[in-house]
Amino acid sequence: MEVPVTERQAKKIRRRELLKLSPVLLLGAFAVPTVQETLLKKGLAFHDWAASQFFRKSHLAPTFSDAEVVPIEKFPINDYDVDDPGVDLAAWKLKVSGDVANPGEYTLDQIQELPRQRQNTRHICVEGWDVIGRFGGARLSDFLQMIGANPRAKFVFVECADDYYTTIDMATAMHPQSLMCYEMYDRPLTREHGAPVRLSIPTKIGYKNAKYLTSLRVTDVLTKQGYWEDQGYSTYYGI
Amino acid sequence: MNPAVPKQIMSWESPRTGIGVRAAYEHPFIVRACHWLNSVALLVLIASGLRIYLAFPSFGPKIPQHNFPTIPKQLTIGGWLGGALQWHFTFLWIYIATGVIYVGYQIFSGNLRQVLFMPRDIRGVWPMARHYFLFGAKPELSEPYNPLQKLAYTSAILLGILSVLTGLVLMSPVQFSFLGILMGGFHMARVWHFLIMIAFLLFLGGHLVMVILHGWNNFVSMLTGWKKDPEYLS
Numbered sequence: 001m002e003v004p005v006t007e008r009q010a011k012k013i014r015r016r017e018l019l020k021l022s023p024v025l026l027l028g029a030f031a032v033p034t035v036q037e038t039l040l041k042k043g044l045a046f047h048d049w050a051a052s053q054f055f056r057k058s059h060l061a062p063t064f065s066d067a068e069v070v071p072i073e074k075f076p077i078n079d080y081d082v083d084d085p086g087v088d089l090a091a092w093k094l095k096v097s098g099d100v101a102n103p104g105e106y107t108l109d110q111i112q113e114l115p116r117q118r119q120n121t122r123h124i125c126v127e128g129w130d131v132i133g134r135f136g137g138a139r140l141s142d143f144l145q146m147i148g149a150n151p152r153a154k155f156v157f158v159e160c161a162d163d164y165y166t167t168i169d170m171a172t173a174m175h176p177q178s179l180m181c182y183e184m185y186d187r188p189l190t191r192e193h194g195a196p197v198r199l200s201i202p203t204k205i206g207y208k209n210a211k212y213l214t215s216l217r218v219t220d221v222l223t224k225q226g227y228w229e230d231q232g233y234s235t236y237y238g239i
Numbered sequence: 240m241n242p243a244v245p246k247q248i249m250s251w252e253s254p255r256t257g258i259g260v261r262a263a264y265e266h267p268f269i270v271r272a273c274h275w276l277n278s279v280a281l282l283v284l285i286a287s288g289l290r291i292y293l294a295f296p297s298f299g300p301k302i303p304q305h306n307f308p309t310i311p312k313q314l315t316i317g318g319w320l321g322g323a324l325q326w327h328f329t330f331l332w333i334y335i336a337t338g339v340i341y342v343g344y345q346i347f348s349g350n351l352r353q354v355l356f357m358p359r360d361i362r363g364v365w366p367m368a369r370h371y372f373l374f375g376a377k378p379e380l381s382e383p384y385n386p387l388q389k390l391a392y393t394s395a396i397l398l399g400i401l402s403v404l405t406g407l408v409l410m411s412p413v414q415f416s417f418l419g420i421l422m423g424g425f426h427m428a429r430v431w432h433f434l435i436m437i438a439f440l441l442f443l444g445g446h447l448v449m450v451i452l453h454g455w456n457n458f459v460s461m462l463t464g465w466k467k468d469p470e471y472l473s
Contacts, residue, residue: 001247002248002249004250007251007253007260010249010260014262015463017465018462020268023272024275027333030283042329043328047331051411054411054415061413070300074301122412124425126320127295127320128291128292128294128295128429129295130426131301233324238411238413239410239413
C-alpha cells in the first residue's frame with residue numbers, strides 16, 4: 001500500500017524509527033570502564049544461575065573404559081603454587097567444622113572405612129584441555145553423612161595445604177560421583193596429585209577438584225568462594 | 240517486480256528539486272534491534288572466544304602439547320582467561336536471546352519465507368555469484384532477497400544455532416552429554432565450535448562487502464527500517 005506524504009513527514013517517520021533503536025546503545029555501557037566490571041560480574045552471576053538450572057542430580061557424568069584412561073605420566077600436574085606442599089602424611093587429619101553433628105578431626109583410615117568407589121572420568125581444565133583418569137575414594141555424600149552434615153546447608157567449603165580453597169554447592173556434593181578421592185589408578189594419591197585426599201568431582205570444572213585437603217566446612221555463609229573464583233572465575237562452574 | 244511479502248511504501252516529493260522519492264518499510268523494529276545487538280554480541284563472543292582459545296591453543300592432548308597457530312592478543316578481549324570467560328559467559332546470553340527473538344519473530348510474522356533458502360533457490364545461486372564476482376549479467380530478480388542472499392542469511396541462522404549447540408557441549412559436557420555424542424564427542428564439539436566461528440568470519444566478510452557495495456540507502460534501512468528508492472520499485 002502506497003501512502004503519499006510530505007518530505008517533512010517522511011523525515012519525521014524515519015527519525016522516529018531510528019530513535020526507537022536508542023536502547024541498543026545501552027550495550028555501550030560495557031565499554032565504560034567504571035561500570036564494566038560490575039556488568040561483567042552480574043553477567044557471570046546470571047550465567048552461574050543458569051548453569052545451576054541445568055544440573056540434574058540423577059544424571060551421571062560419562063565414564064570410560066580402562067583403555068580410554070591416559071597413562072598417569074600423561075595426567076598433568078597442575079597447581080597455582082608448588083606441586084608438593086609437603087604434607088605431613090603420617091600426622092594428617094581433616095578438620096571438619098560448620099553445620100555438622102560430628103565436627104572434629106578425621107583420619108584417612110576413617111575416610112577409607114566408607115565404601116570405596118572407583119571411576120574413570122574426564123577431568124576438564126578451564127583452559128580447554130581434558131584428561132580421562134581413574135579415581136578412587138569414598139563418596140562425598142557418604143562422608144557428609146558420617147560427619148552428620150545438614151543436607152539443607154548450601155555449601156561445602158574446603159581448604160588445602162597450599163592455601164588453595166574452593167566451594168562445592170550441596171547438590172553437587174551429594175551427587176553419587178563426587179568423591180573424597182584418596183587413590184588414582186588404584187594406588188594411593190602421590191604427593192603431586194594431592195595426597196592424601198583430594199576432591200574428584202566429574203560434574204565440576206578442574207579447578208574445583210581441590211588437592212591436599214586440610215579442612216572441610218559445611219555452611220550457608222561464605223566470606224570467600226575459591227582461589228580462582230575470587231579472582232573472577234565462575235563460582236558455580238558445574239559441567 | 241512485486242516483493243514476495245507486501246511492504247508499506249511511502250512516497251513524497253522533494254520540495255527543492257521536485258523529484259519523487261519512494262521508500263519501502265523493509266526492517267521492523269525487532270529485526271533491527273536484534274540485528275545490532277546480535278552482531279555486537281557475536282563480535283564480543285569471537286574476540287573473547289579467541290582469548291579463551293589462547294589459554295590452550297591446541298586441539299590435541301595436554302601431554303605432549305602441540306600448539307596450533309597463535310593469534311595476536313590485540314584481536315582478543317578480556318585480557319586474561321578469567322576476563323575473557325566473563326565476557327563470553329555474559330554475551331552468549333545476549334546472543335541467544337536476540338537470536339531466538341529474531342527467528343521467532345520471522346517465523347510468526349511470515350517474513351522468514353523471504354529469507355529462507357529453499358531447494359528451488361539452488362539454481363539461482365551461480366548466476367548471482369557470477370554477477371557479483373565475475374562481471375556476469377544481472378539476473379532477473381523477483382524477490383527482495385536473491386538466492387545468494389538467501390543462502391548467506393539462512394546459513395547465518397544455521398551457524399547461530401550450531402554455535403549455541405556446540406557451545407552448550409563445551410560449557411556443560413556432562414549435562415549435555417547426549418548432544419556431545421551427536422557431535423562426535425567432547426573434543427569434536429570444540430573443533431566444530433571453532434570451525435563454525437571461521438564460517439561466521441567468512442559470512443561476516445562477505446556481508447560487509449555486500450553492504451558496502453549496495454550503498455547508503457540500503458545501509459540506512461537497517462537503522463530506520465525504511466529503504467529509499469528500493470530496486471524492486473520501478
